[in-house]
Amino acid sequence: MKKLDFFLSKRLMIEQRYQALKSNQTFLRNVQKSKNPGEYVEKFVLRSYYGICFFFTLFSLLISAEYLIDGATGFKSFTEGQIGFVIFLYALVVSASSSFFFLSSLNSERLIEPLTIMPVEISPFMISISWFMFTGSATFFIIFPPLIISVFFFHNFLSILFGFLWGGILIFTGFSISSLIYVFLNSRKSTSGRKVRSGLTNALKLLAFIAVFSIFDLSLYFPQFVTYISPNLYGTVKYFIPLLGLRYIVFNTNPTFQTILYSSISTGIYVLLAFFLFVYSSSSITKLMMEKVNVTKSTFESAKKTFKTKSKRTALVEKDIKIVTRKMQNLTLMLLPLFFTLPTVFSIYATGSIGTLNASSAYLGLLSLLIISASFYSMQLIISEGDGLENLRILPVTNWDIIKSKLTTGLIIFSLFSIPIIFILVGIGILRITLDILIEIDLAVGYIFASIISLRWLMKKIPKDAMTVNFYSFNGSLGIIFLFAVTAISAGIFPIMVILIYTFLASSIFANSFEFLMLIFIFNIIALYLLTSRYER
Amino acid sequence: MSFSIKANNLTKEFGNSTALDNINLQINSGQVFGILGPNGSGKTTFLKIIAGVLESTSGNVFINELNTNKDRDIVKKIVGYVPETPTLYESLTPREFLNFVASVRGINENKFKERAENFCNAFGLKDNLDEPIGSLSFGTKQKVAVIGAMLHDPEVLVLDEAMNGLDPKSSKILKTLLKDFASRGRCVIFSTHIMEVAEDLCDRLAILYKGKIITEGTLEDLKSGSKEQNLEDIFLGVTGQNQISEIVENLKEAMKS
Ligand SMILES: Nc1ncnc2c1ncn2[C@@H]1O[C@H](COP(=O)(O)OP(=O)(O)OP(=O)(O)O)[C@@H](O)[C@H]1O
Ligand SMILES: [Mg+2]
Numbered sequence: 001m002k003k004l005d006f007f008l009s010k011r012l013m014i015e016q017r018y019q020a021l022k023s024n025q026t027f028l029r030n031v032q033k034s035k036n037p038g039e040y041v042e043k044f045v046l047r048s049y050y051g052i053c054f055f056f057t058l059f060s061l062l063i064s065a066e067y068l069i070d071g072a073t074g075f076k077s078f079t080e081g082q083i084g085f086v087i088f089l090y091a092l093v094v095s096a097s098s099s100f101f102f103l104s105s106l107n108s109e110r111l112i113e114p115l116t117i118m119p120v121e122i123s124p125f126m127i128s129i130s131w132f133m134f135t136g137s138a139t140f141f142i143i144f145p146p147l148i149i150s151v152f153f154f155h156n157f158l159s160i161l162f163g164f165l166w167g168g169i170l171i172f173t174g175f176s177i178s179s180l181i182y183v184f185l186n187s188r189k190s191t192s193g194r195k196v197r198s199g200l201t202n203a204l205k206l207l208a209f210i211a212v213f214s215i216f217d218l219s220l221y222f223p224q225f226v227t228y229i230s231p232n233l234y235g236t237v238k239y240f241i242p243l244l245g246l247r248y249i250v251f252n253t254n255p256t257f258q259t260i261l262y263s264s265i266s267t268g269i270y271v272l273l274a275f276f277l278f279v280y281s282s283s284s285i286t287k288l289m290m291e292k293v294n295v296t297k298s299t300f301e302s303a304k305k306t307f308k309t310k311s312k313r314t315a316l317v318e319k320d321i322k323i324v325t326r327k328m329q330n331l332t333l334m335l336l337p338l339f340f341t342l343p344t345v346f347s348i349y350a351t352g353s354i355g356t357l358n359a360s361s362a363y364l365g366l367l368s369l370l371i372i373s374a375s376f377y378s379m380q381l382i383i384s385e386g387d388g389l390e391n392l393r394i395l396p397v398t399n400w401d402i403i404k405s406k407l408t409t410g411l412i413i414f415s416l417f418s419i420p421i422i423f424i425l426v427g428i429g430i431l432r433i434t435l436d437i438l439i440e441i442d443l444a445v446g447y448i449f450a451s452i453i454s455l456r457w458l459m460k461k462i463p464k465d466a467m468t469v470n471f472y473s474f475n476g477s478l479g480i481i482f483l484f485a486v487t488a489i490s491a492g493i494f495p496i497m498v499i500l501i502y503t504f505l506a507s508s509i510f511a512n513s514f515e516f517l518m519l520i521f522i523f524n525i526i527a528l529y530l531l532t533s534r535y536e537r
Numbered sequence: 538m539s540f541s542i543k544a545n546n547l548t549k550e551f552g553n554s555t556a557l558d559n560i561n562l563q564i565n566s567g568q569v570f571g572i573l574g575p576n577g578s579g580k581t582t583f584l585k586i587i588a589g590v591l592e593s594t595s596g597n598v599f600i601n602e603l604n605t606n607k608d609r610d611i612v613k614k615i616v617g618y619v620p621e622t623p624t625l626y627e628s629l630t631p632r633e634f635l636n637f638v639a640s641v642r643g644i645n646e647n648k649f650k651e652r653a654e655n656f657c658n659a660f661g662l663k664d665n666l667d668e669p670i671g672s673l674s675f676g677t678k679q680k681v682a683v684i685g686a687m688l689h690d691p692e693v694l695v696l697d698e699a700m701n702g703l704d705p706k707s708s709k710i711l712k713t714l715l716k717d718f719a720s721r722g723r724c725v726i727f728s729t730h731i732m733e734v735a736e737d738l739c740d741r742l743a744i745l746y747k748g749k750i751i752t753e754g755t756l757e758d759l760k761s762g763s764k765e766q767n768l769e770d771i772f773l774g775v776t777g778q779n780q781i782s783e784i785v786e787n788l789k790e791a792m793k794s
Contacts, residue, residue, distance in 0.1 A: 028552030305667055307653045308636055308646065315640030319626065319633075326628040326669075387624040393590045394620070394686075395641050396613040464592055465551070467624070 005123040009130035012111055016102075017045050017134075019109050020472035023463035049134055052478050056094075056141040059481070060087055064146045084146060084163075084246040088170055091142045092243075095174025097336065098135045101471045103127075103182045103285065104333075108386045109470060112289045122290060124283035131175055135476075139174075143167040147250070154253050158260065163250045165267050169242075169274040176277045179285035185332060186288060239266040316397070316405035317412075323384050324409070330384050337372040338417055360513045363439050363520075366418055367491060370443055373417070374450040375487035377410035379474065382458050387468040400535045403455040407448060414447055415440075438517045445524040450491035452531060454483055494523040539566045539722060542587065542693065546596035549582050549748075556582040558748035559596070564726060564741070566692075569719045571735045572728040574745035575776055580728040581621050581697055583745065587726060588618035588695045600693060614642070617686035621697040623678040627671030631662060631681045634670060638685045649688060656684040659714075660707050676702035683711065694718060696727035700734055712738055732769045742768075746776045 018041055021027045027044070034040035063086065106112060106127070115122060123129075147163040150156070239245050239262040249263040310318070324330045382402075385392065392402060419440060426436045461474050474483065498519045542564040549557040556579045564570045572580050585591040587598050589605045589612035598605040605612045625634055639649040657663055660680045665673055670681060679702045686694065694715070700708045715725045715738060729735055735742060736756060743753040752759060752775050756768065765771045773779040 025552060030552075032553040305632065307632065307639070307650045309644060309649055310636075310640045312641050312643060315637050319629065319637050322633065323626060323628055388626045390590075390620055390624045391626065394588065394613065394618045395638065396610050397641060398610055 002123065004120060005126055006129070008115065008122070009126050010133060012106070012126070012130040013133045014042060014045055015111055016105060016109065016470075017041075017048070017472050017476075019105075019111075019468070020470050023466035025463065025465070045134070048475065048478075049138060052138045052476070053141040055478055055481065056138060057145055060090075060142045061145040063087060063090075064149055084251045085243055087143055087146050088166060088243060088246055091139055091167060092170040092174050094142065095136065095139045095171040096178050098139070098476070099131060099175040099178035100182065100333070101476075102131055102135050103178060103289075105470045105472065106289065109468075116290055122286065124279075124286045127286050127289060128175060128179075128278065128282035136171055136175060139171045140164075140167055150251050154251075156252055156255050158255060158263075159250055159252070162252075162263055162267055165271055166246060166250055169267075169270050172278045173274050176274070176281040179281040181332070183281075183284045183288050236262055239263060240269075242270065312397075312401065313405060313408070316401065317408045320381055320384075320405055320409040321412070323388075324381070324413075327384070330380070333380050334377070334413055337369065337376045360516045362422070363442060363513075363517060364495065366421065366439070366443060367446070367495065369418060369421075370414070370447055371450065371484070371488045371491045373410065373414045374447050374491060375454050375480070375483045377413060378406060378451050378454040378458055378487075379480065379483060381406040381409055382455070382462075382469060383471055383473075385469055389462075389469050390467040393467060399459050403452060403459060406455055407451050410451055411444060411447055415444070418443055435513055435517065438514065438521070442517050442521050442524070445521060445528060446491050446494070449524055449528050449531065450487045452528075453490040454487045457483065457486060494520050494527070497523060540601045540692070540724075541565045542724060542726070543599045544583075544587075544596070545599070547583075547586065547593055547598060548595045549579075549586060549591070550594045555748050557586075557593070560748075560750055562743060562750060562753065564724060566724045567719055567722050568740040569715055569725040569727070569738050571739035571742045572726065572745060573730075573732075573735060573742060573772055574728075575778065578745040579748045580745055584618070584695050584697050584726065584728060587693070588616050589613045590618060614689075615692040617689065617691035617694045619679075619682050619686045619696040619699045623675075623682040625670045625678060625681055625685075628669055630667045630669055631657075631673070631677075632666045634681060635685060635688065639688055642689045644689050652688055652690075653684070656687065659710050660684065674702075676704060676707070679703060680707060687714070691723070693724045693726065696725070698728055698730065700729060700731060708734075732767075732772065736768050744772060744775055751775050 021041075021044070030044075031037045031040050112127075115126075143163060143166075147160055150159045150163075238248050239259075245266060248259065249266060252259055252263065309315075324334060422436050422439055458474060461479070462469050466473070474480070498516060501519070502516070544560045544562040547557055547560040547562075548555065558579075560583065572583065574580050582591065586593050586605060587600075589609040592606050592609075600612060600615065603612050603615075626637075629637065635653050639646075639653070657666060660683075662677070662680055662684070665677055670678060673681070679699065683696070683699055686696070696715075699711065703711060712734070715727070719725050719740070727738075739756065741753070741755050742759060743750050745751070752762070754762075759768070759771050760766060763771045763774060765774055770779070773781070
């Protein structure tokens with residue numbers, strides 16, 4: 001690694017944060033006040049890095065503690081490696097998704113452009129090292145707490161070594177996966193017959209992407225699958241299955257020469273594999289970014305070639321939908337909530353036997369999709385404005401107009417996902433059709449309420465003078481997590497209230513789903529009215 | 538209807554640095570008003586405040602009774618603004634973008650159709666109307682931004698170096714359009730670095746320097762107040778940038794060694 005490469009990587013990482021911070025008045029004032037502005041910006045970035053590391057540690061500690069608090073059974077599941085599975089999987093998912101945001105913002109902020117004209121050899125690792133400096137290395141803090149707890153209880157110091165190596169394998173692989181997906185989605189097609197073919201290839205790409213993710217989902221998310229499969233692993237095979245093998249490699253409660261040997265071999269093999277994948281994906285992503293910066297895909301037919309006007313709200317929503325669907329990268333991000341939550345949704349249905357499953361639990365299951373979608377879409381729809389934000393600043397569009405349009409767009413996408421799920425439930429005879437409609441209404445109202453809250457928070461975070469917005473405008477990963485918490489509270493508060501009322505009245509929430517759903521609906525509508533009446537005057 | 542735009546003690550700070558320093562200025566309708574000034578003198582900042590895009594730190598701009606800080610939403614309706622660099626939605630086509638602007642501004646559909654057709658014909662945009670904006674050339678994007686700002690026939694048209702990147706024919710057309718605009722009792726405010734454009738177009742001029750207005754008036758006013766006879770020399774004179782030959786000599790020396 002040459003000094004220049006290191007310098008460029010660091011520059012890239014800092015520049016990315018700077019783009020989002022530069023319109024913030026307090027930040028600006030402090031930069032100007034400091035004797036060495038460059039140094040101040042670096043220090044500022046470093047501080048937010050510490051913040052994220054701290055937060056990840058805390059978060060992971062909470063998850064780990066949950067197992068320990070559970071007493072004997074919890075302790076048992078900790079030792080049986082479920083915690084390892086959950087935490088390491090979480091690290092992989094965080095790494096993959098933040099890498100994707102990292103890459104998209106490199107592209108949309110045109111940060112690579114200045115480098116393409118420099119007469120120096122750009123290292124194939126420039127981008128990945130820049131990623132590691134902030135995003136990648138911070139993710140390591142997710143895996144430390146359970147490792148330390150494990151060493152504390154079981155005194156196997158090899159846990160630290162193996163845990164660290166496996167953390168590295170998964171976190172680096174997260175980056176590799178995201179880069180390869182990014183390269184795959186953005187690689188150039190032949191230009192001939194562009195319009196017809198590109199629509200088709202886009203659809204195929206998207207399908208391939210969905211297929212890969214579904215396999216990932218299916219094999220890794222089902223908790224029963226894990227508990228079912230992991231005790232049944234026998235012999236040496238169990239050491240060689242990624243994630244599932246962590247129970248024996250990292251959280252090994254009585255190490256012997258043999259177990260350590262197998263663990264070392266397995267870890268060695270995967271370190272090598274991850275390393276080669278990382279080298280390959282680093283160079284492919286660097287090549288892609290250096291070759292064609294900021295390509296806009298011309299992959300659409302604009303159907304009606306006339307000048308036409310619509311209502312303001314329709315125009316805003318239509319524009320949002322176009323921005324999202326025409327950029328592969330935005331479209332992909334829209335699918336992420338589905339991948340992250342569907343397994344949980346279905347696992348709720350799968351664990352409950354058909355007898356106990358009813359409209360109330362179906363609603364509660366879908367609530368997780370609602371929470372993730374409401375927070376994630378709100379953010380993604382605002383980020384997708386990019387420097388187009390200036391257009392909204394110029395036009396007579398208020399923040400409330402923006403909130404309404406993002407809300408509508410998000411609701412449309414959310415409905416596209418949630419309605420089919422409900423139909424499936426009706427189809428397999430779990431739900432009655434009347435309740436089905438009620439669930440849909442409840443979800444829609446809940447979505448509107450939760451996303452108005454999150455959109456308002458997001459819009460407030462954008463400095464008044466800013467003409468552009470990106471992922472880091474909301475403090476990056478930390479922002480997502482905070483936003484997620486806010487959304488979870490605003491979406492969950494009424495169901496929880498209703499459940500509490502039932503508990504107080506000592507009746508079961510499952511007794512009467514209709515009542516349960518109606519109550520949530522009423523609470524939500526009142527809250528929504530109170531929230532919006534201030535604006536809609 | 539005649540109206541005026543007044544800046545009262547207008548100040549804008551970015552953090553601790555002052556981009557506009559206590560500006561007082563009146564611009565009347567029926568005028569093409571030019572704002573000149575070296576790089577970083579505050580032109581863009583000033584124009585953005587007039588257009589209601591930025592908020593001032595203290596002091597105000599009034600368009601008649603409207604305060605551009607407080608009545609932003611009304612101000613934006615009567616102002617058209619062309620930013621310094623066109624940041625349009627790259628994945629939309631020019632046609633879709635114009636449809637979007639017209640819809641958000643609530644322009645009558647027939648009027649919009651007629652104007653859009655005319656503008657696009659005039660600027661030779663016909664062939665590019667259905668390509669994504671991201672794949673257009675810089676000048677073509679600039680045209681889209683200019684048309685977008687004029688669609689609603691604004692009372693006040695604010696252009697930040699709008700001639701940049703336009704080919705000779707288009708910039709000629711734009712100049713004619715701007716004059717026509719002003720002659721219909723509207724107000725055109727624009728910034729430029731091209732002295733010929735300023736001389737050719739402006740009824741009045743102001744020169745900004747380090748956030749302050751150092752001179753303001755008609756071209757004749759400026760000429761009579763100075764010993765120089767062309768705008769370029771006046772500009773260089775008042776902004777204290779007239780030691781150019783000395784700088785060039787130094788540069789030449791430096792390049793040799
Ligand atoms: N977003 C911002 N943050 C911090 N400072 C800014 C910002 N925008 C402008 N400035 C500062 O305000 C001053 C005026 O900038 P402005 O862009 O208005 O100049 P200008 O006259 O338009 O220059 P140019 O001829 O280069 O377009 C400059 O010193 C600039 O550094
Ligand atoms: Mg400027």
